[in-house]
Amino acid sequence: MTAPSPPLPLADAVAPLLRTTRFGRALRGYATVPSTNTLAAGWAAEGAPEGAVVLAEYQTAGRGRLGRTWDARPGQNLMFSTILRPTLPPDRLGLITLAASVAVAEAVEAFTAPLVPAIKWPNDLLLEGRKCCGMLLEASFEAHPGGRAAVILGIGLNVNQFEFPPALADRATSLLLAGGRPVPRAPLLARLLERLEIRYEALLRDGGASIRAAYLERLDGLQQPVTLYLADGSSRTGILEGITETGALRLRTPDGPRVFHAGDVTTSPTG
Structure with a gap:
């Protein structure tokens, strides 16, 4: 069984700000957890509704894409996982x-204007x-009786973190550092869940045309030389030509067009 969550100020603060139908309406908040994705998977197996959210101030074993860890300062950022049951x-x-x-880009832009967020594939x-x-999508293979299997979408957003370890200092930033002012996390999370629900429902409705x-429009390096590691x-190395219908990367290489489903893109040929 998933452990009950004690009161969390951020969770309490976001509840009255929600403008969603489903996303965030069921919400469990924790001060510290190993991983919000892990807790969300357990909750999904118990029958949590689509759009349920697990929120934490700190993760001791947060996971990122390509097997990387995700570490962020307690109480300064947004770390949460959403339970989805897609018909895709x-x-x-x-x-x-x-x-x-x-x-996320649409939600962030409302707080960082005139800065415009870009997306690095994927x-x-x-x-x-x-x-x-950064984000991580993981399958939850246990469906509750009579329900659809879930996938867990984990999101980590640097909001008010003001410094990073030396190894990340030249590659990482936060909304505070980029915009020069602190961002209130509860309104940001409410806006993010609203945009997430809208874009997710559009994906289910049109199969991805509007999302692509x-x-x-925001893809970093589009029609420019990039290196994929x-x-x-x-x-x-090649010209980033876009994405396929399933979201894979389209790269025009010296050997001809190629499609890639995983990797790390940089616009610097030397990395």
Whole structure:
């Protein structure tokens, strides 16, 4: 069983600000957890409704894409996971993180204008070329009786963190550092959940057409030379031409057009 959550000020603060139908209406908040994705998967197996959210001020074992860890300062950022039960073919599930990256960019933009967030394929959010948000989509293979299997969307957004470890200082940022002013987290989270619900429902409705169009408008490096670093240590260089219908990367290499489903993109050929 998923442990009951004690009162969390941020969770209490966001509840009256919600303008969603489902997202965040069921919400569990924790001061410290190993991973919000892990707790959300357990809650999903117990029958949590779609749009239920697990929120934490700090994760001791947060996970990121490509097996990386996600570490952020307690009480300064947003770390949460949303339970989804999508009616999408398996090859379209990757579009969920594309939809989420657009939703987060739209939510963030309301607080960082005139700065415009960009998206680094597949789902990192950039402000002034530095990463401020990452996401991880994981399958939850246990469906509650009579229900659809869930996927868990984890999001980590650097909001008011004012310093980073030396290894990340030249690559990471926060809304505070980029915009020069602190951002109230409860209104930001309410706005984020609203945009996430809107973009997710659009994805289910049209199969991804509107998401791909909005995504390409923000895609960092589009029609520019990029280098894609692969999990085996190799790399491919070419012109970033866009994405496929399932969200894979389209790269025009010296050997011809290629499609990639995973990797780390940089606009710097030397990394």
